[in-house]
Amino acid sequence: MKTVRSLLHGEIIRAVSFVLVGFLALFLFFDLVDELQNLSRLASQGYQLHHALLYVALKTPSHIYELLPISVLIGCIFVMARLAQSSEFTILRTGGLAPLKALSTLLQLGLVFVAMTFLMGDYAAPWADRQGVLIKARFQGNLTVGQTGAWLKERQGQRHFAVNVRSFDGIRQMQNIRIHEFNEAGQLLAITRAPQAEVGDGVWLLQQAEEKSIQTPDASQTLQYRSVQHLSMPWPTGISADMVAAAVLSPDRMRTWELFNYMRHLSTNNQNAQRYEIEFWRKVFYPLSCLVMLVMALPFAYLHFRSGQIAGYVFGGVLAGISFSLLNNLFSFAGNLQNWQPWLTAAAPALIYSAISLLGFWWMVLRR
Template identity: 75%
Template sequence: MKTVRQLLYGEIIRAVVFVAFGFLALFLFFDLVDELQALSRHAAQGYQLQHALLFIALKTPDHIYELLPISVLIGSIFVMARLAQSSEFTILRTGGLEPWMALSSLLKLGLVFVAITFFFGDYAAPWAERQAQQIKAPFQGQLTTGQTGAWLREKQGQQQYAVNVRRFDGISKMQDVRIHAFNEKGQLLTITTARQAQIQAGQWELLEVEEKSILLPSATNPAQFSVTQLDRQSWSTGISTDMVAAALLSPDRMSTWELFRYMRHLSANNQNAQRYEIEFWRKVFYPLSCLVMLVLALPFAYLHFRSGQIAGHVFAGVLAGISFSLLNNVFSFIGNLQNWQPLLTSAAPALIYSAVSLAAFWWMVLRR
């Protein structure tokens, strides 16, 4: 059995790596075409070809994360179909390789692909994304959304804060920041405006600060208003860089842990976290799709091929991989619009394809 595993694992790994590199080269070419436009647009700010090439290279981990399940499906289908055509898999079956043994062997290899996908999605891709932002931020200006920027909320003790960030460089520096403080009754207490701000561990460092304080009226004293000018001020907060970036950008570039923290932050401040909960569970289930892809590819080893039929089945694998990605995105958008349960919304594509692959395995392998 050890020899059989070495044969299957070696063939599948080589095929998956080959397919992944082919798709990666195609994606990087598209990135290069896009960056050539950015190169001409930001040339006056000093954005040069070496910056563009380094920026493209740092997008590689994210592409690998997106492509790995599809590459596993296509590569494993090619290997299984080729082994079936050459009758090698028939020889293995004659030698005692039962269907459940073949399935368990593929699932063990799938766990390796799951770990690799999780590593790229949770560690390599977010780190590379931050490095890419550091390269491009000095040339492309600040990130913003709409006319009012991004709004965030936070509750600290008896006070609540509504924070507005107009521009953000994607790393740690912000511009035109406003912090509104309210008491437990929702009455406005202070408005703090900062021309610039920098996110640090557990606090924001505000620069060129103007603080407007409102002393609420009482039975004896009317409401009073005061303005204080400060060069620098620290504000303790749990709002991190990734939370600000998530408010301005898509959450799919956040790690699983950061998405979980941001979900908890939104829920603690009575904000809708549906979109981020769906993305969180997508990040959890997406690496597991490698197991589904291997199960989907196994029945191809039990087919009978004539010469020239492998290309057609590999093409079917490409269509299946594309349809899985499309279904994953469609369920995400519809679940967000229809307010579906995030866990079921994110798990549905994997469950559907698991059911299809197990049904194909039962029909083509066990029943026949």
């Protein structure tokens, strides 16, 4: 059985690697074409060809994360169909390879693909994306959101804060910050403005900050206005750089733990976290789709044919992979609009395709 496992695993890994490299080269080529347009537009700011090539290269982990499940499906279908065409899989079955044993053998390899997808999506891709953002920010400015910037809320004891960040470089530096402080009754207590700030661990360092506050120093309830200038002002907060980036950027490139923390932050401050909850559960279930793809590919090994081309079956695998990706995105948007249960919205495409795969496996393998 060890020899059979080595044969199947080796063939599948080589086929998946070949498909992944092919898709990756195509996607990186399109990225490079897009960057050539930015190259001409940002040439006056010092953006050169080697910067564009480095930025494109840093998008490789993100593409691997997106393409790996589809590559697993196409590569495994190719291997299973080729083994069936050459009657090698029939020989393996005659030698004692039972259907459930073949399924467990594929799922063992699938766990490796699951781990690889998780590491790419949770560690390599976020780090590479941030480095690419840092490169771009040096030449085209910081990240911004419309005319008003990004708004965040935080609660510290009896005080509430509404924080506005106009632009962010994606790493640590922010510009044009406003911090509005309110009491439990919703009355405005202070407004702090700073042209620049740096995000630290549990604290923001506001540069050249102006703090305007309203105070009641005695029991007479007389309001006093005070304005204070700070060359450097630390502001303790639980809003991290990842939370600011999530408010400015799309959350699909955040780590799973960062998404979880941001979800809790939004829920604590009575903000709608539906979009981020769906994205969190998508990050949880997406690596498991590699297992679904392997189950979908196994029935192709039980097709009885000796002549003909495998291209048709591979094309079917491409269509199945594309349909899975479309369904995944469709459920994400529909769940956000219809306020569906986040974990069910994220898991529904995998559950649907798992049911189809197991039904095909039962019909092709066990019943026939």
